[in-house]
Each structure stands twice: as structure tokens, then as C-alpha cells.
Amino acid sequence: MNKKYNWAILGCGKIARKFSSDLKLLSNANLYATASRSLKKAQDFANEFGFEKAYGSYEEMLADPQIDAVYVATPHSFHHEHAILCLKNKKAVLCEKAFAINKKEAEEMVACAKENNTFLMEAFWTMFQPSFVKAMEVIRSGELGKLKLVRSDFAFNGEFNPDNRLYNVALGGGSLLDIGIYPVFAALTSLGKPELLKTLVDFSSTGSEETISMIFKYKDGEMANLTSSFASLSPTQTEYWFENGYMILNPRWFTPTNITVKKNGEDEQILHSGHEKGWGYQYEAAHVMECLDAGKIQSGRMSWQMSLDLMETLDRVRIDAGIFFPDHDKNLFF
């Protein structure tokens, strides 16, 4: 029988709630500890979801030798600092997306995982959704011919609030690293890194990016047309246009969903994902434990290279669009 892993939550915010509720679905996951900057908040969170221990500081929790794996669920501007803190304490890390603010930070996180011989993976939950896995199989099968264009969006009305992390440049605010990363992920996982890219962008009054449109071009003429925004609601779907048909990851495409496949001259077909319960965060957590069972420090499915390629592409998009995070980007672009 495989080991039961003691999981800890670093940062008791919104996404940590959904993740914790899905962690309960896994028989080899023990909800062990929570850490917050406020002990009361950590205790309330622990009581609500059934964690055994609660800590009033991240550092204090990481000194607990019983912890096997930590879910880093703080804003992106802290991922580099908090993932490194975990790795130096020899705790396996599942770190929320965006993995870091830029590629340089991501490289330092990977170097730290290697130095400490400790597991590190970006929590890109879409990679593990049964529907997304099926879509990748359809692309690889070649049954629709060559993939020529990817069109992907993710937008919601974020209701402008300068205090919210979504609009706070110091916290990595802006749609790109929060939700635009998903369309970029859709392009990278199907077409790879682009040869050329162009962007158009709109900023909010705090200086954070609010809406971005990106076009990627590849060396054989393939393209990706990607958009994210906090100013409107979008269908939030990903379309793959092939020589002989199309495939749609239906709304909300990055969560458990179903797939529409249309072959030229045939009726549309719906492929069901088989997802039954939960938000869909259990798949990435289950994969982390499979990797730990196998003694791995890197996932073969959400690899370090994939996270580095994502950060590099996001850096290129930001340079083209003029989106900078002054606390993190020093000496990077100038």
C-alpha cells in the first residue's frame, strides 16, 4: 500500500479553500496543517476543512517535520519566496500558477529544488483535467489533420477595486498572469513556443493590465489568437482549428468539461470527460503523490521545462505589451 501524505496549506485564501475540499477526495492525502499570517485565520480554516494543525506563520509551519507536501496558494508575487522557503525545509511543493513573476525567478526555484533534491511542480490543474488530456490525445492522433490555429479566451468582469490583488501591480496584478496564462498554456501545449508574437493591451487606472490580446505565429504558419480580460465576461473556451475539422474545449475549458469534435462532412460529436465530483483540483494533487511514491522530484507531465517555457513566453508577451512588475523585473529587461 502506498504512503499516506501529510499535506499543508501555505496561505489560507480563496483557491486554498477549493483545493482543500478536493484534497478530501483522495484516500492517500491527510489534511495535516494550515499556515496563515494570522493564527486565527489558520485555525478557522483548519477547523472548517478538518486539518489537524494550524500555524500563525508560514516559517513556523515549515519547521514541522511531519509535513510531506505543501500547497503554495499565495499571490504570484510570493511564489518564488514561498516555494524556496518550502524547498529549503525539504518539503515537496505544489505551487500555484503563475509559477513566478518571470523566468528568472522560475529558474531559481528549479535550481533550489535540484539543490535540495525535493519535489517541485506548478499547480497547473488544467494539465491534469480528464477533458484536457482527451483533447491532447485527439491532437496527437492526427485524425483531424494538422493543427493550424488555436483560439482561446478567459475573461470575467473583475469589478475594478484598486485594493484587490487582481489590480495590484505589487502583487503581480493584471489579467495576464492570473487568467491570460491559461490561453498561453493552451497554445504552448498544442503548438509549442511561438516564433513571433504581437500584443495589444489596455491598462486600468492603477497601472495594472486589464485586457490583453495576443497573436502568436509559428514557423510553419500556424497561429494562436489568445485573449484575457477583467473587463467583460467571455465564453471561456478553447478552439482548435485543424485542416479537416475543429475541436472545442467547451466553457469553462480549463476546468472539468466536455469536448466538441467536428470532422469535415460529419456531425459534431461530444466527448465526455468522465469527471464525477469535486472542483477538479484532486487530479493534480493525486499526481504529486504518484510522483512522490516513485521518488521523483519533477513531474513528467507538468515538467519544469513546461513551467519555464510558460514563464519565458509570458516574459516575451509582457515586453511586447509593456507590462512590468518593478519589484521583480529589475535588471531583467533594461
Ligand SMILES: NC(=O)c1ccc[n+]([C@@H]2O[C@H](COP(=O)([O-])OP(=O)(O)OC[C@H]3O[C@@H](n4cnc5c(N)ncnc54)[C@H](OP(=O)(O)O)[C@@H]3O)[C@@H](O)[C@H]2O)c1
Ligand atoms: N488554479 C486555479 O484555479 C486558481 C484559481 C484562483 C487563483 N489561483 C492562483 O492562486 C494564487 C492565490 O490566489 P487567491 O485568489 O486564492 O488569492 P487570495 O485569496 O487573494 O490570497 C491568497 C492568500 O495569500 C496570502 N498572502 C500572503 N501575503 C499576502 C499579501 N501581501 N497580500 C495578500 N495575500 C497574501 C493570504 O493568506 P494568509 O492571510 O492566510 O496568510 C491570502 O489569503 C494566485 O497565484 C492565483 O493565480 C489559481
